[in-house]
Amino acid sequence: MPHPHPPSDAAPLAERLRARGLRLTTQRQRVLAAVAALEHATPEEIASQLREEAGPGGAAPDTSTVYRNLELLERLGLVWHTHLGKGAPVYHAAEHPHLHVVCAGCGEISSVDPALLDGAAERLAADLGFQLDVGHVALSGTCRACRERAGSES
Amino acid sequence: MPHPHPPSDAAPLAERLRARGLRLTTQRQRVLAAVAALEHATPEEIASQLREEAGPGGAAPDTSTVYRNLELLERLGLVWHTHLGKGAPVYHAAEHPHLHVVCAGCGEISSVDPALLDGAAERLAADLGFQLDVGHVALSGTCRACRERAGSES
DNA sequence: TTAACTGCAAAAGGTTTGCATTGGA
């Protein structure tokens, strides 16, 4: 993951910020880039990744800035977050939406095709008028490895 | 919600505790009863419900006891928790499993038939060997009211 | 220039832990 913050990501960010009268800062670009690079990262992981990129002596965005910007980027529609387990939420870039599947046993995260929930989404829309937001959904359960492990114990 | 802690709930609890050499305490019975009565309650809500039940002068379980027992009850398979939004997790009784649908706009929680995800569960099992745990799933999106509200603004 | 943004530090919220005491089996 060598590329710190590809300029290609800056374009839609700059546009959306300008449209709202907000400012393009290096911190915002870096946070967005880190989210895209890390996939499934918690705010803390994002902050520490930025610290690492900055290196000793370099200035990384403050933790509070990371939080504020994650919230902003989400409002701008550039990132999404999901709650996978008990702990912190994880953020991922909004492009190429995918569905998260988490194993409650080992914590492993898989990404699956959002189309998996098309049927359920239709039914919710028809029955409740509820619009399912697939990007925010996390499915939890037990992966094959953990099931086998549990089976051989007890 | 008049019944503080129906004795009917105590039976499976006592059994499962005894099977593991653990003890049946009044605190455990109360926590379990509160989870069942409140539905979708956070640990904090459960603790404060218990304080209310105890009344002034009465002794309610300490917050740490509530946490410890929620964890235990979950290990015993009597309650489940789900993360609905950013805040605290919510607990519900493990009997009559249901699926949570949360509106990201207003926070309203609906319960829907777990069968909604049968198709998705089958596919996950077939493709990944992943066993979907429907009780832990929370679907987020936007309810009809919030969609209409958003549409009439901006 | 000027208001949005950041960094810092302190506060808040939720959860966990250590330890002496209590109480179920």
Add this chain to the structure above:
DNA sequence: TCCAATGCAAACCTTTTGCAGTTAA
């Protein structure tokens, strides 16, 4: 009796907030 469980208080971790200094536009 004996050890699991509780209560209490302090610690912890993550997230939020107030404010003065900084910086994009």
